[in-house]
Amino acid sequence: MSESSVLSTVDGPIGLITINRPAVHNALSTPLLLELENALIAFEQDERVRVIVVTGAGEKAFIAGGDLSEMSARDGLAHYLDFAEIIHRLFRRFESCDKPTIAAVNGWALGGGTELLLCLDIRLVADTAQLGLPEINLGLFPGAGGSQRLMRQVAPCMAKELMFTGERISAGEAVRIGLANRVVPKAELMDEAMALARKIAVKSPLVLKLLKRALRDGADMPLPSALAHEQAVISLVLDTQDAHEGMSAFLEKRQAVFTGR
Incomplete structure (x- = not known):
């Protein structure tokens, strides 16, 4: 039996979601998105859980984008009705979640990784992390909410530069432009994310x-x-x-x- 693409654990009042496809840098496929949606719904409904932390498995990536092997096999209408419908619904659900959410960005957050980040409340990034929206390099543009949310969260000129060039930025630069809260040494990332979650979890x-x-x-x-x-x-x-x-x-x-x- 293959291991789940999304791992969910409860640690006291904290629900931890781990994207678990490290072999493909946690790329977002349709089955993974549906698993992720189920994990989020379960934590929303679990009265024990007061704060939700999201991270990625492996050493390299938080989420390195969409699963291109899946996306390239689809035409536009099928993409609109399937993958795009699911990812927009899911990311909006994260954005609308009544429980505080924290991103623990352990590595690359590219494409869909940055787009998910834009839906989470607080963002801690490892000092080795890189963020960006490289879709323009593939003849695409950010289509999971990134083209709209980024313009609302950082200066429009910065948002346009990131999307027009497709270049990656460092963790420090992400903090400087207001895309993340702070940089954390990678070895300390999860401890700091969980400590912050516990600090929030004691509130009403x-x-x-x-x-x-x-x-x-x-x-x-x-x-x-x-x-x-x-x-x-x-x-x-x-x-x-x-x-x-x-x-x-x-x-x-x-x-x-x-x-x-």
Whole structure:
């Protein structure tokens, strides 16, 4: 029996997803995407899991792009109805996930790897990692959301240069342009990602859910509408037990215990 292309493990309140096709640098195939979708859904529904960490197996790659042997065998309509439909649905699901997500980028994040990165909340990159959208070199352009999300997350001139040239950038450059949070020595990457996940996991899962929704929804609104949306959502937060537990714990000089209610 072949090993799964996606490995899922639970470590306390942390759900860890590992893309597991190291022989092909964790290239994204249709079966892998469906496995990844199932893993994400399982963690979304698992009440034990408060934070989700995503990484790649092997020494070289986080995700080195799409599986070209599969993509090249397809014409446009078949691609649109099959692979493209699945990857857009999945990446949007990561982007809309109510639980905080962390990328632990252990190596190359190219093409679909960078496009997935754009959907995750916090991005830690190993000092050996390289990022980029090299699709233009193949006569393509980023088609899993990258052409739209990158323009919204870094300066448009930088986004265009990355997509027009297809060049890779270093981990440090990714941080400099705002594509990642920080560079971590590769040997320390998973420890730091898990430590960060645990730091977030002790917060209220319900308030994190409402905060993520306020951030996500507000990003597509004009500022006056976004502020009104924030006002409504923070009012909902004040109806939660966790909000009153947090304020009481502060006043009583003790550690808050958040239950998600």
